[in-house]
Amino acid sequence: xxxxxxxxxxxxxxVLGAFAQNLINGGGATFPYPVYSKWFNEYGKKTGVxxxxxxxxxxxxxQQITAGTVDFGASDYALTxxxxxxxxDKRGMxxxxxxxxxxxxxxxxxxxxxxxxxxxxxxALAGIFLGKITKWNDPELxxxxxxxxxxxxxxxxxxxxxxxxxxxxxVDYLSKISKEWETKVxxxxxxxxPVGLGGQGxxxxxxxxxxxxxxxxxxxxxxxxxxxxxxxxxxxLNGEFVEASLASVTAAAAGxxxxxPDDFRVSITNAPGKGAYPISSFTWLLVPEKxxxxxxxxxxxxxxxxxxxxxxxxxxxxSYAPLPKEVVAKEQKAIARIx
Amino acid sequence: MASAVTIPPTARPKGRASFxxxxxxxxxxxxxxxxxxxxxxxxxxxxxxxELWVHSALAREKFGLRFLITSVWNPVTGEFGALxxxxxTVVTSVxxxxxxxxxxxxxxxxxxxxxxxxxxxxxxxLIELLAxxxxxxIGLIGILVLVPMLLIVVPPIKDAFGDHPPFFxxxxxxxxxxxxxxxxxxxxxxxxxxxxxxxxxxxVPRDMREAALALGATRWETTWQVVVPFARRGVLGSVFLAxxxxxxxxxxxxxVVGNTPKIATSLxxxxxxxxxxxxxxxSEAIGNLYPSALxxxxxxxxxxxxxxxxxARLLIVATSGQEAK
Numbered sequence: 001x002x003x004x005x006x007x008x009x010x011x012x013x014x015v016l017g018a019f020a021q022n023l024i025n026g027g028g029a030t031f032p033y034p035v036y037s038k039w040f041n042e043y044g045k046k047t048g049v050x051x052x053x054x055x056x057x058x059x060x061x062x063q064q065i066t067a068g069t070v071d072f073g074a075s076d077y078a079l080t081x082x083x084x085x086x087x088x089d090k091r092g093m094x095x096x097x098x099x100x101x102x103x104x105x106x107x108x109x110x111x112x113x114x115x116x117x118x119x120x121x122x123x124a125l126a127g128i129f130l131g132k133i134t135k136w137n138d139p140e141l142x143x144x145x146x147x148x149x150x151x152x153x154x155x156x157x158x159x160x161x162x163x164x165x166x167x168x169x170x171v172d173y174l175s176k177i178s179k180e181w182e183t184k185v186x187x188x189x190x191x192x193x194p195v196g197l198g199g200q201g202x203x204x205x206x207x208x209x210x211x212x213x214x215x216x217x218x219x220x221x222x223x224x225x226x227x228x229x230x231x232x233x234x235x236x237l238n239g240e241f242v243e244a245s246l247a248s249v250t251a252a253a254a255g256x257x258x259x260x261p262d263d264f265r266v267s268i269t270n271a272p273g274k275g276a277y278p279i280s281s282f283t284w285l286l287v288p289e290k291x292x293x294x295x296x297x298x299x300x301x302x303x304x305x306x307x308x309x310x311x312x313x314x315x316x317x318x319s320y321a322p323l324p325k326e327v328v329a330k331e332q333k334a335i336a337r338i339x
Numbered sequence: 340m341a342s343a344v345t346i347p348p349t350a351r352p353k354g355r356a357s358f359x360x361x362x363x364x365x366x367x368x369x370x371x372x373x374x375x376x377x378x379x380x381x382x383x384x385x386x387x388x389x390e391l392w393v394h395s396a397l398a399r400e401k402f403g404l405r406f407l408i409t410s411v412w413n414p415v416t417g418e419f420g421a422l423x424x425x426x427x428t429v430v431t432s433v434x435x436x437x438x439x440x441x442x443x444x445x446x447x448x449x450x451x452x453x454x455x456x457x458x459x460x461x462x463x464x465l466i467e468l469l470a471x472x473x474x475x476x477i478g479l480i481g482i483l484v485l486v487p488m489l490l491i492v493v494p495p496i497k498d499a500f501g502d503h504p505p506f507f508x509x510x511x512x513x514x515x516x517x518x519x520x521x522x523x524x525x526x527x528x529x530x531x532x533x534x535x536x537x538x539x540x541x542x543v544p545r546d547m548r549e550a551a552l553a554l555g556a557t558r559w560e561t562t563w564q565v566v567v568p569f570a571r572r573g574v575l576g577s578v579f580l581a582x583x584x585x586x587x588x589x590x591x592x593x594x595v596v597g598n599t600p601k602i603a604t605s606l607x608x609x610x611x612x613x614x615x616x617x618x619x620x621x622s623e624a625i626g627n628l629y630p631s632a633l634x635x636x637x638x639x640x641x642x643x644x645x646x647x648x649x650x651a652r653l654l655i656v657a658t659s660g661q662e663a664k
Contacts, residue, residue, distance in 0.1 A: 156513055
């Protein structure tokens with residue numbers, strides 16, 4: 001009886017072991033999910049390594065990797081010093097952050113009388129989302145849009161209801177350009193909004209904007225492009241009004257690429273540079289510094305190398321901007337830090 | 340039982356075996372099984388409350404009772420007060436009951452008393468199907484159909500009130516609102532009320548109806564003064580079931596309620612519900628205090644369910660009085 005049990009247990013271990021070598025578990029950010037699922041699928045076909053990804057939000061990715069229940073996490077915002085310390089305390093090692101692609105948040109609105117893209121100054125966006133600019137014909141808006149007949153109607157603000165990396169990028173930008181926003185509201189995946197309605201997910205916000213005349217909200221770039229929504233241009237540090245596109249997002253990353261810190265924790269909202277779109281961000285994979293299982297370690301490092309080379313060629317088709325060359329080179333070196 | 344009679348006592352196996360045979364013969368076994376099932380439910384509930392209690396410790400210690408009576412919800416600064424969510428949950432659920440109970444009970448009376456049996460069965464089947472529609476689908480219908488309809492219907496009604504609309508109908512209307520959530524919930528809970536109430540009404544003994552008719556009551560008098568009062572407990576039971584569903588409903592509500600943690604008297608303004616805030620924010624809740632506060636919202640929702648159910652039970656006791664006994 002006992003012998004039989006031992007045999008069975010041994011057999012189970014062997015089966016699980018064989019499985020574990022080819023099965024990597026990850027989870028986190030929803031915003032890059034379309035490109036991640038494409039990558040994991042292509043990579044699986046090529047190498048036979050199955051990567052299982054749960055797209056449940058950046059916070060989920062950070063929690064799970066800190067608890068050690070997944071092999072890698074994914075987040076739309078770089079970890080804070082406190083989160084890094086938390087990770088070190090719980091796991092006894094550091095966590096490495098690898099940028100994968102770039103995305104952007106776009107001010108999307110619903111104004112029937114306006115056809116050309118509206119220009120938004122940072123002051124206008126902060127004012128609208130703080131609830132201080134309440135009419136579409138506010139001087140701050142008319143000044144930036146000469147010749148456009150803006151209606152004298154109330155602005156309806158729409159924001160994300162659930163915690164989200166998209167929100168983090170948006171409020172990170174507002175915190176940088178407005179002292180008042182930074183002190184009153186601050187940064188976070190969920191914040192206490194001074195005004196507005198909460199929509200559920202990118203599609204909820206987009207739907208709410210489409211249904212509500214005179215509304216404005218922020219939606220992830222990929223989503224706006226696919227749904228052909230009215231989107232505004234935003235004034236960058238150079239004083240240009242820039243429309244979000246793969247090119248302008250890449251331009252924002254190029255500025256940051258030269259000054260990229262070794263841990264890749266960098267916010268590129270309000271980035272300097274010609275033609276840079278100011279509400280852009282990297283999104284990151286979170287990988288523990290030490291991976292004890294040699295099979296998993298190989299699978300993860302191989303995937304990171306593949307992602308930086310072949311993977312980067314697949315992003316544009318899905319409206320995600322690829323990483324600048326300098327960042328790719330730097331990351332390729334950083335992979336060696338996984339022990 | 341019959342076999343116990345035919346076997347003479349001496350033929351029975353002695354001692355332990357006879358004890359076993361008694362155990363396996365039926366009664367005590369069934370009793371033990373049923374008891375363990377019933378106990379299991381209590382154990383699960385106790386575990387649930389225990390888990391919620393333990394994991395909300397941080398928020399309970401930091402905020403105490405303030406958690407239930409303050410209305411600032413700011414994850415960035417770590418200020419948490421659940422009052423707007425409690426308010427939203429109560430208002431949307433009560434509104435849903437106000438809309439669904441008269442409609443549901445009326446439909447049940449029609450199906451049980453007036454409709455031809457074939458039609459009644461067919462309709463009941465369809466209504467039970469409605470109860471099985473996933474809530475995310477109802478929520479989508481809410482966003483895509485109900486809200487645009489409300490946007491057409493509500494403004495003229497509001498205008499009809501003139502410059503001073505009543506408090507529950509004031510302020511600008513953008514679609515997602517407490518009103519929309521109430522409507523969506525009403526659609527979701529009506530099938531429960533109709534289906535259970537119909538069964539209860541059908542179970543009223545034939546004698547009762549015949550006696551009333553024999554005394555010269557009209558069909559409507561029979562239904563309204565004899566059948567419905569007789570079935571009152573069961574009908575109220577169906578309302579509790581519906582209330583429980585409305586309090587806990589998450590997805591459909593969050594899709595149409597506007598998700599704004601504020602307390603507004605107008606049904607046209609946005610709100611938030613307890614279940615919605617947990618679903619929306621839990622996966623992105625970072626740190627220790629924030630998840631703890633969300634778990635305390637869960638605990639408060641559990642408490643609210645108990646309180647409302649207790650109140651409803653009191654209501655039954657108070658109203659059922661003599662005739663329903």
